[in-house]
Amino acid sequence: MRLLILGGTQFAGRAVAAAALARGWDVTVFHRGRHAAPEGAAVRIGDRTAEGGLAALAEGTWDVVVDTWSGAPSAVRDTARLLAGRAGRYVYISSCSVYVWPPAAGYDESTATVPSSPDAGDVPYAEAKRGGELAVSAAFGDTRSLLVRSGLILGPWENIGRLPWWLGRIARGGDVLAPGPRETPLQYVDVRDLAEWTLDAAEAGRSGPYNLVSAPGHTTMGELLDTCAEVTGSSARLRWTPAETVLAAGVEPWTDLPIWIPPTQEGYGALHGVGVERALAAGLRCRPVADTVRDTWEWFVSLGGAAPQRPDRARVGLAPEVEERLLKGM
Template structure:
């Protein structure tokens, strides 16, 4: 197949490109060339999807069997790509987010759960991330004349992660010592490896699927304590976990999800954070590897980056704040 990947060089886009090339597809990537590295074997077209002239240059004289849009976040911008690619590809696969579901993360959800209200031509200031993702889905569903495949992932982990969640924990635990650990170690999680998600998206794209899927891991595929224990095992660290309860951390203004990546306190706001149903996607071929493999392979990638050059975005607690809270907990 001839596949255009809008993105194609960072994290999920990279994984999709790698898998597509491995399967023997002819791949074109379209990106600005500032965030990642082009993979050998793919045709790289430089351009900014927000610049109409760049989109016109991309489609001039080209057609594909399918398009996979990895990084669309603004409905109006996604709609511009859809209009130009309509008739030049048979399938438009759009990577959305579980955050487009209005009940998430407070409640369980599946494909029948309502999405946020957002127009397909909404601009960047017309809502938050989840709301705009819902509008992007509608821009594809309503604007593309061929097959519209929507995949809304949950929490994605794995090698080349650019968000910094698992990499931050691996880096922190590798340094050893007393490590402040948040909440209940038995809290069940639900995560998916980026490579498994990429394989599912490609398989459904190859089939010309016209449908929408929530795609996350298997419910309870690891606990929070088990996840951190896997980080300790692969790094060979002597880390000693000191588990502090949710209320204690919230009283000290520790930010859920970011200061301790993937920490979701036991509260109504996060009651469904690890409960999205991926049953439909699993029935359609989604297969998930053990989380331990994801942790191992992510550490193998991360350890090749010098410690001073590791970037975790806005994730991770300040060392001084962690030390102070450890002292207060003791």
């Protein structure tokens, strides 16, 4: 298979590139040259936001295009139009954020999406992803477009900082604020499982939208943090704290304490209650949480404990002084 990846040097794009190269596919990576491309991939340099920035893609044919873009939909529109006659299928890595917020737990691909346009410029994340979907469908048609609506993505190469923050904090040891309830179910997809499913689906000629994340309750907050302690070899003491106490202290779920959101809060079902029956029926398989945590830790250590950070995303994690104050008050 001849694969063109728009991006391909960080997180989801890199995982797709690595998985395709491991299969022996012919991989071309189009990116801005800010990060090294995976070894074995052909490279084309360009900036799709600049005038003439797609010149490097003026020639070439591919069986599959994978696009991870999360900026202006108009950039997806221009690229998809350019490639429509020279690529067999266009896969857009989208997000469950495209649904009108907050969708009820169990929502599927038929749930209402936010209004957007393929011609939009810089817009909020949800509108950007939905506009990108519309741009792909307009250029490739419904039967040649695959929309991968991912949920929470974890694993090696993460450049948001969610799991790396927990690993780093627990590795430092001492008392660690652990937000309850301990048995809170979590839902996420390992980036490598996302990559493998995406390639399988593209090769099989699948089309349309798919919510892509594990089945609800794939793990729990307790299992996740216990596993972090185990793989880091830390003697940290997890101090499980009621959600009400955490929230009363002004701590923000999802950002101050990554991954976590209390089950009683609006939005929990949208983040950890995604309906994924369609993806599971199409072959999605998710590795155990221990594999995701262990491999992310090994990657994190290989970088000296300094994971990459996307410049367009705020850093996550609880300030040490806030954690200390909460722990002292318990």
